[in-house]
Structure formats: C-alpha cells, structure tokens
Amino acid sequence: xxxxxxxxxxxxxxxxxxxxxxxxxxxxxxxxxxxxxxxxxxxxxxxxxxxxxxxxxxxxxxxxxxxxxxxxxxxxxxxxxxxxxxxxxxxxxxxxxxxxxxxxxx
Amino acid sequence: xxxxxxxxxxxxxxxxxxxxxxxxxxxxxxxxxxxxxxxxxxxxxxxxxxxxxxxxxxxxxxxxxxxxxxxxxxxxxxxxxxxxxxxxxxxxxxxxxxxxxxxxxxxxxxxxxxxxxxxxxx
Numbered sequence: 001x002x003x004x005x006x007x008x009x010x011x012x013x014x015x016x017x018x019x020x021x022x023x024x025x026x027x028x029x030x031x032x033x034x035x036x037x038x039x040x041x042x043x044x045x046x047x048x049x050x051x052x053x054x055x056x057x058x059x060x061x062x063x064x065x066x067x068x069x070x071x072x073x074x075x076x077x078x079x080x081x082x083x084x085x086x087x088x089x090x091x092x093x094x095x096x097x098x099x100x101x102x103x104x105x106x
Numbered sequence: 107x108x109x110x111x112x113x114x115x116x117x118x119x120x121x122x123x124x125x126x127x128x129x130x131x132x133x134x135x136x137x138x139x140x141x142x143x144x145x146x147x148x149x150x151x152x153x154x155x156x157x158x159x160x161x162x163x164x165x166x167x168x169x170x171x172x173x174x175x176x177x178x179x180x181x182x183x184x185x186x187x188x189x190x191x192x193x194x195x196x197x198x199x200x201x202x203x204x205x206x207x208x209x210x211x212x213x214x215x216x217x218x219x220x221x222x223x224x225x226x227x228x
Contacts, residue, residue, distance in 0.1 A: 031212035042201060042221055043143075043201070043203075045213075045214045048214040049212045049213065084150075086150065086151050089216075090207075090211035093165045096153065097152065097153060100150040101152050
C-alpha cells in the first residue's frame with residue numbers, strides 16, 4: 001500500500017520560515033493536500049492541488065510538489081501556526097495521510 | 107455554507123457495533139463525497155472509506171474491509187459509518203469530511219465534522 005512519510009517534528013522561530021516535507025513514491029505525479037490540526041479541533045485544509053490555498057487561509061502558507069516530495073512552507077511563521085500538519089494524497093482508490101508533523105514555534 | 111454535524115459520543119463494549127451519523131446542515135450532499143477519517147488518542151489521521159451519495163458508490167480502506175459499512179440517506183443529507191466487531195484499538199475520534207473529486211483527491215477534504223468520540227471498553 002502507498003505510504004507518505006513526514007518528519008515527526010519541526011521547530012521554527014517566530015517570523016522565520018518553516019518547511020514541512022512529505023515523501024512518497026512518485027508523489028509528484030499525484031496531487032498533494034495539507035491539513036492543519038490544533039489540539040481538540042478538527043483538521044483544516046490549508047493547501048490543495050499541491051499549491052492552492054482555500055479562501056481564508058493566509059498567504060504565508062504555500063506548497064509545492066515534485067519528484068518524490070511535497071513541501072508545505074509557512075513564511076513569517078506566527079505563534080498561531082503551531083499545531084500538527086498532515087499531508088494527504090490519493091492512490092488506487094484510497095486516501096492516504098502522512099503520519100503528521102508537529103510544528104513548534106519557539 | 108454547508109456544515110457537517112455528527113452524532114454524539116458513544117461508549118461500546120468489545121465485540122459490539124457502533125453507527126455514527128453525519129448530517130449536512132445548511133445545504134445538501136449534492137454531488138459531494140463523504141469521507142470517514144478516524145484518529146486514535148495521540149495518533150494521526152487514518153482514512154476509513156468514503157461514499158458518493160448521489161451514485162451510491164463506496165470505497166473502503168483495505169484495513170477496514172468487511173468491518174465497516176458506509177451508507178447515505180439522500181433525502182435527509184445524512185451519511186452513516188458503521189463499524190462492527192469493535193475492539194479497544196477502535197477507541198478514537200471519528201470524523202466525516204466532504205470531498206469533491208470522484209477519481210482523485212486534488213481538491214482535498216474542505217469541510218469537516220466536529221468529530222465523534224467512540225470509546226470501546228468492557
């Protein structure tokens with residue numbers, strides 16, 4: 001079955017750029033989406049179609065996808081961006097989620 | 107703007123079944139997809155399956171094949187997820203989430219329910 005691999009944790013200083021990677025076999029041939037989840041809350045879609053932002057998602061969130069890696073980039077990271085981030089892709093009639101990355105803003 | 111409103115928390119015995127509902131409030135299912143995703147305590151998101159209500163088509167994750175049944179009532183815009191033969195490892199928060207893509211997932215899941223906690227304990 002298809003697998004997506006994320007680093008367990010990423011730390012960033014306020015105002016700096018955070019990058020969270022998601023790796024999977026030929027992931028660049030698929031579409032990647034990203035979700036943000038804060039404790040006790042439902043996930044929120046922050047990136048779809050590799051790099052598009054839903055309405056209401058700040059411009060500091062961006063995404064890319066090429067080769068075997070999709071990347072979520074948060075520019076000018078703010079304290080409110082702390083949380084868990086999950087990548088997701090579709091493979092063989094199945095939705096697949098990465099294991100999640102805990103973003104800490106120190 | 108459609109919201110997905112889920113049924114309340116459940117406590118179940120091992121070996122029993124649970125049925126969780128997900129109602130589209132402020133709209134209908136229209137041509138959307140309803141996914142079911144669960145999250146065990148302290149763990150990540152796990153996709154269980156989905157239904158396209160307008161077509162009655164379902165897809166299930168291999169892990170849950172034979173144990174999960176997803177249905178939908180178009181007349182009430184309500185989807186259901188039933189999980190049988192419950193065990194302690196099924197203790198989790200269960201979410202429904204809306205999708206729009208039949209043959210891929212490029213647009214992701216843009217609306218999520220509030221989650222339903224299912225506890226399996228003897």
